[in-house]
Amino acid sequence: MSVHTPHPDMPPPILNVGVLGWLRSNLFSSPLHSALSLFAIYLLYLTVPPMISWVFLEATWVGDSREACAGGGGACWVFVKVRINQFMYGFFPESEYWRINLAFGLLIVLAIPLFIKRFQSKGKLAIFILVVYPIITFQLFSGGNFGLTHVETSRWGGLSLTLILAGVGIVASLPLGIVLALGRRSKMPIVKSVSVVFIEFWRGVPLITVLFMSSVMLPLFLPEGTNFDKLLRAMIGIALFQSAYMAEVVRGGLAAIPKGQYEAAEALGLSYWKSMGLIILPQALKLVIPGIVNTFIALFKDTTLVLIIGLFDLLAIIQQAFADPDWLGYSIEGYVFAASIFWVFCFSMSRYSMSLEKKLHTGHAR
């Protein structure tokens, strides 16, 4: 009779672990893989060092006029520096910048508790942010009350305008999209056809056309003398346009929820709206977080199109600065600056969506 002796644990072969192991399995696992890796490294070598040198090493950072950049071979960030206020605040009166700062500062302060685990009334705070905060922000931007001087929407601009357009678009298009998606799946023929027609109409028209029509055509149909703010019209156009996309994303999520979930909710006596709100939508929206954020990102970047109706969002105001005779020839710096601001916001949204997905994952198996 043999006695079983347990086999001792041994360390893995040296080539499978550590830096060497990682390199071998990730970059050089086969001849073709090795060739591709080397080629990629070569491409990086060609592009990255010159870029770093242009953006950072040889760039001019100090000074306040064109002359400061005369000698440098790199980027002239002085151009951005002297115009930064305009890029951020548009044509808002300089003495009133604090109102914009306050509005965005308030948002940050309000949003912080949403990320604190132990904070209990997240729902109430979210409703406050969605309902009360926009009113406060509008008051701060527009003024006219509480001793604040009135600032016309035509003077709003720059990054603050971009954020307002995107914020309104995001906050309005998600609920509208959800309602449209539910409508499209409704058993009531009228609700269903209205939703389908609405979605297909807005999806079939380019956003440029929507904006153009809202600013040029709409006034022709409205009665003489009605003054309907241009910015407001752009916001409505963007929100309706994006809600159609959002609806299709949400519909995909709804379709992925098994029939059994609807039946279990019904069997428990939950009404349509309760079963949607408590059972179906939480699961469906979680499934399509990547798609929703994708739409948000597209929306954020699409706000740049408002420049064709004469609104000065971040990109438009930067482009407008190129025409300054004192600063001719610095458009690359301007575009790089615009791109990096857009990138920071879009990338943050993408990262946030990933962390949200992880957090909401409950290991579901059906």
Add this chain to the structure above:
Amino acid sequence: MSETDNPGGMPHATNNVTIELRGVHKWYGQFHVLKDINLAVNRGERIVICGPSGSGKSTMIRCINRLEEHQQGQIIVDGTELTDDVKHIDQVRKEVGMVFQHFNLFPHLTVLENCCLAPIWVRKLPRKEAEAAAMRYLEKVKIPEQAKKYPGQLSGGQQQRVAIARSLCMNPHVMLFDEPTSALDPEMIKEVLDTMIELAESGMTMLCVTHEMGFAKTVANRVIFMDAGEIIEENEPHEFFNNPQSDRTQLFLSQILQH
């Protein structure tokens, strides 16, 4: 036969009827799925429904809580007739619990939240009370320690017991079971059947679609055999298994008892 409280072939004789189907017909498009179903279930009665796949068993019990609509005949639950009237439907669903083959737990909610959801939102119980009641039922199905977990973290048998507890939390008078053990691995069937037997002993009115004949013999007052949308035969279990009347029942029983 007289020692059971089974009313035998004349269920209409008692005034204790809680569910009544009278001449119920249903079609899926052109397909006649339920044909002239007549059935009366007394309070506290346990009925097992069996029959070949596709015979309309699920459709029949799903008509009782209006997950499916019947097109002809009457279905009356606790004195409320099921019609298009949403109030009637809500009324019936409050009194009738249902357990599904695939559990249909809500995967985004914990076990406890699954159980509390309907009591809070439909019965309007305060959260504290609903949670206390839910914990009582989770103890009854012997998994109180899983209350904080998500359904995806439980075994099939545990999930089905949670589903039973979830239904019980609404305090139903009647429980419908649609093949509650068919999706389970063999070693988990017993824990669910034990839970159902306990429930039967507590006096719950139960309609179970199941092929667990052992369960039928232990708890059923009556076994119903369906085929091709019709009730072919109904009898108390001993007679049903030992002395089946129709040849279709005999064939079905021989197939099911073979293995």
